[in-house]
Amino acid sequence: FAVPQNIKKSPPIPRYDWYQSDKSITIVVYTKHKGLTNEDILVNVKNNRKTDIWIVLGDKILQLCLDLFEEICESEVKISTEGNIEVILLKQEIGKKWLSLGKELSGHHKLLPKNNRETSYFDCKLISKTPVTHDTWIFGVALPRGSFMHVPVGRHLIIQTEMSxxxxxxxxxxxxSLNPDEAVNISGNGRDISFMIKVYKDGALTPFLGSLKISETIKISEHLGNFKFSRLESIEQLILIAGGTGFTxxxxxxxxxxxxxxxxxxKDILWKDSLENLVRYSHDRFQVYHTLSAPSPDWKGxxxxxxxxxxxxxxPPPPGVTDLDxxxxxxxxxxxxxxxxxxxxxxxxxxxxxxxxxx
Ligand code: NAD
Incomplete structure (x- = not known):
């Protein structure tokens, strides 16, 4: 008999399993994808209980959406080379036996196209606000307890609020941080995120951000964007051209x-001292060309x-066709x-x- 050629079989949904100890619950997902990194895994915990786990598998996202049996207080993520992912959730009440993992919520155990799903948000807390220039601050934000997200190079997040x-x-x-000692973990620690934001007096969102107080809540999306890290692997020269906060x-x-x-x-130059330090200690690997459109009379640049x-x-001159990468x-x-x-x-x-x- 003839088998139709144009029917594409959708990939099977990776299996998962769970077990518990006195202190923790471990969810194991058998993705069969090699080479996953912590940037491919997001954990979003609402009120210590409602938990979404997203795992990026190529152009798909596997999601587990649960209302957990009991509250948890922290999480940890481990990735094996064979592609098994362990999400370890620490029990709030040590010694309490869970009778199940919890209630499965809508969207649970689904494999969805990466670019065709609703953007998810974290309920974060403002933990620090440090001035950088006369109008720009570093806003330090903590993900909700137990949550986990490493933001890959070149990806951005949406900060959202409700107004009228x-x-x-x-x-x-x-x-x-640009401090060579602190910048080792380039995608952050997975728990807090720092944003450099210019507060415009007549801006739509930034006056709200400027008035936010420490420990107030702020909604932040999962990471988004179309920058491909693989584009950095072959390059010999990287040129960055930034205007104002386009620096970020x-x-x-x-x-x-x-x-x-x-x-x-x-006074608008963001992190001017850090940039100078980087130039000084980079042995010529990092160069910066500043230009000012409205400089003071003292400016010598x-x-x-x-x-x-x-x-x-x-x-450098444009590369030849064989050197585009x-x-x-x-x-x-x-x-x-x-x-x-x-x-x-x-x-x-x-x-x-x-x-x-x-x-
Ligand atoms: P700014 O108004 O201070 O301008 C920075 C510099 O750009 C100034 O010297 C200005 O003279 C110059 N400039 C403006 N128009 C120019 C032109 N046509 N040609 C050459 N130079 C020009 O900048 P800002 O207030 O810090 O704003 C930064 C902008 O970057 C914002 O619009 C922000 O939305 C954007 N931004 C985008 C992303 C992103 O897309 N991922 C990230 C960060 C910032």
Whole structure:
């Protein structure tokens, strides 16, 4: 008999299992996917109990959605090389025997397309607020107890709040310290997240963020975006072009790089001292070109915006067709800035494969 050729079998849903000790519950998911990292696993715990576990498996996400049998207070994630994932949940009440894992909620044990599911949010708490410049702060945010999320390089999150009955959200890319000793774990510790945010007086969301008090709640999404880390593996030269807070997605990318950084005035330059330190200790692997569009009379550096002429002088020449994967130019800043950089790069002959715009 003939087997129809066009019927695609959907992949089987990975199996899971659980067991308990006096102190903890362990959920084991047998994904059969090799090479998973902690960036592929998210755990979102609401009120110590309602727990969503998401595991990124290629272009799909496996989700487990449970209302746990009892409260938990912490979690830990372990990944084996064969692709078995253990999510260990610490019992709030030690010694209490759980009769089941809990109630299965809608969406439980489903394998969904990564780009076709509702964005999920964490109920986070503001834990610190540290000034960076006259109008920019580092907001330190803690995920809810027991939750876990490592944000990959180049991905952003939505910060959302309700204002006059309307949900309003904006994208922010988390930052990590540029101190060479502290920046080891580039995707953070999986429990707290730091954002560098400029508070605009007439902004839609930032006045609310500016007025937030320590330990107040703030809604933060899972990580999103289309930056592909694999694009960094083959490159020999990485160029970052930033305007203002367009600096934030660049922070995690700063390895062997050149940063062209445009700002209005000297006091707008984010993390100026850290950048100088990085230049000093990087043995020429990190260079920064500052230019100011409205400098004070004391400014001794470059004046004006980043223009086509600046790019022509500061960038290596466009690569030949066989070397397209060796150069990556990342651009982020105000929309007119990003657009004008894109046009200038195209006019200078940089092929689109060498350009990534954070928009
Ligand atoms: P800003 O107003 O301080 O501007 C920074 C610099 O860009 C200034 O020197 C300005 O003169 C220059 N500039 C503006 N238009 C230009 C143009 N057409 N050509 C060349 N230079 C130009 O910036 P800001 O207030 O810090 O705003 C940063 C922007 O970056 C925001 O719009 C924010 O939304 C965006 N951003 C986007 C992402 C993302 O997409 N992932 C992340 C962070 C920030």
């Amino acid at each position: 009955g309307m949900e309003i959200g904006r994208n922010y890319t988390p930052v990590v 997605p660049m922070v995690k990318l700063m390895r062997q790089v050149k940063l062209l950084f445009g700002n209005k005035t000297e 470059n004046n004006g915006r980043i223009t086509k002429e600046v790019l022509h002088k500061q960038l 060796k150069l990556l130019i990342c651009v982020c800043g105000p929309t007119p800035f990003t657009n004008s950089m894109e046009t200038a790069l195209q006019e200078l002959g940089y092929p689109s494969e060498t350009i990534h715009l954070f928009t």
